[in-house]
Amino acid sequence: MSLPQISLSPDLVRLRKAGYNVEIKSAYLLVRDVPYVNSATKVCRGILVSKLDLAGDRTGVPQDHTIMFAGDFPCHADGTPMEMLGNPSNTREVLDKGLEINHRFSRKPSRGHYTDYFEKIETYVSLIAREVSLIEPTVTALTFEVVEPEDEDYPFSYLDTASARAEINVISNKLANDKIAIIGVGGTGSYVLDLVAKTPVKEIHLFDADKFSTHNAFRAPGAPSVDELREQRLKTRYLGGIYSKMNRRIKAHETGIDSSNVDALRDMTFVFLCFDPGPDKKIIVDKLEELSISFIDVGIGLYRRGDSLGGKLRVTTSLPGRRESARQNIPLSGGDANDEYDKNIQIADLNALNACLAVIKWKKLRGFYLDEEREQLTTYTISFNMLINDDTP
Numbered sequence: 001m002s003l004p005q006i007s008l009s010p011d012l013v014r015l016r017k018a019g020y021n022v023e024i025k026s027a028y029l030l031v032r033d034v035p036y037v038n039s040a041t042k043v044c045r046g047i048l049v050s051k052l053d054l055a056g057d058r059t060g061v062p063q064d065h066t067i068m069f070a071g072d073f074p075c076h077a078d079g080t081p082m083e084m085l086g087n088p089s090n091t092r093e094v095l096d097k098g099l100e101i102n103h104r105f106s107r108k109p110s111r112g113h114y115t116d117y118f119e120k121i122e123t124y125v126s127l128i129a130r131e132v133s134l135i136e137p138t139v140t141a142l143t144f145e146v147v148e149p150e151d152e153d154y155p156f157s158y159l160d161t162a163s164a165r166a167e168i169n170v171i172s173n174k175l176a177n178d179k180i181a182i183i184g185v186g187g188t189g190s191y192v193l194d195l196v197a198k199t200p201v202k203e204i205h206l207f208d209a210d211k212f213s214t215h216n217a218f219r220a221p222g223a224p225s226v227d228e229l230r231e232q233r234l235k236t237r238y239l240g241g242i243y244s245k246m247n248r249r250i251k252a253h254e255t256g257i258d259s260s261n262v263d264a265l266r267d268m269t270f271v272f273l274c275f276d277p278g279p280d281k282k283i284i285v286d287k288l289e290e291l292s293i294s295f296i297d298v299g300i301g302l303y304r305r306g307d308s309l310g311g312k313l314r315v316t317t318s319l320p321g322r323r324e325s326a327r328q329n330i331p332l333s334g335g336d337a338n339d340e341y342d343k344n345i346q347i348a349d350l351n352a353l354n355a356c357l358a359v360i361k362w363k364k365l366r367g368f369y370l371d372e373e374r375e376q377l378t379t380y381t382i383s384f385n386m387l388i389n390d391d392t393p
Helices: 010-018 117-129 161-166 169-175 187-196 226-231 235-243 279-290 323-327 348-365
Strands: 021-025 028-037 043-051 066-070 103-106 179-183 203-207 250-253 270-273 294-305 308-318 377-381 386-390
Touching: 010 021, 010 117, 028 117, 043 117, 043 161, 161 169, 179 187, 187 203, 187 235, 187 270, 187 294, 187 348, 203 235, 235 250, 270 279, 270 348, 279 294, 279 308, 294 348, 308 323, 308 348, 348 377
Parallel strands: 179 203, 179 270, 203 250, 270 294
Antiparallel strands: 021 028, 028 043, 043 066, 066 103, 294 308, 308 377, 377 386
16 A cells, blocks of 8 residues: 555545545645546546645645646636636646646635645635536546555655655656665765665665674764663664664665675665775675676775864765776775774764765766766865865766
């Protein structure tokens, strides 16, 4: 069933019991088979589409009094446009399955908002269908349509109302086909997980053999309790358990990646490398290049100057056909003994920024964000607050 289930919200249940053909898709309420009159005075049927405001898995009070419509602009019985619906038309696609919205209507109640979605839908349907009754009195929006079970293949435990409110579902779905691996879920990797878990990707695989210790609590998102830290669970299990509450496609592996299991990456479509240089990194990079899998490698290098820290963040992108320049910016051998980062200084802000830069680049590659430069290397210098792109094609 869709999330939230219609049965959990009294106003949606009331709509369905009244006979409306309602369903939920990607945090939108769809009311199908709404009759209206077109400019040729012909009776047609369209779809009313409302963004849903939710309280968990149940509807809340609608915050938006406007509504969208798929169909011709509704007219009076004589074929003149119903100008009282207001708002200019703007054709666009809002759902990944090709639902095209043609118009947006505005009918604000005197109190300033609708009490629930039953009142909102009833108001718009009554207004639009009133003209229909003058031509075909027996035509109604109450079709009592038989509703089949809805698609259960949805990545989240509750609806992504953020994308619906911004009307970017079609853009977000550009990420839906990726199978993501995050190798290393310590400081930066845990923030990569936090961001990727909020996208509709097909799968998220976590690889890390280390335990979640007290120092990790100060460089990862969230706030574990003392009891949780005492459990000394593996990072993948601890973080996987947290984010599985939101995203149902997280797969936590109780191991890192080395020569014995590097083939586990074969089915991935994109990989984030979020761990220190060493022999395993070269093995992984070689295999990803062999499999023609795109990946991003992140790194932080710090130094102490007096009582302050300076240094750089790095995001290196490796793509099929553009491997050589990426290789030049991926450290494969062991780290510098003077690197302050290796001393576990707690710098959650730098971890988070490094993860943000990496995830933004991945989203650029998938067309979610515009990508004018197509850079492979991004660095951020702390002391100068300087962000630089390099190695452009």
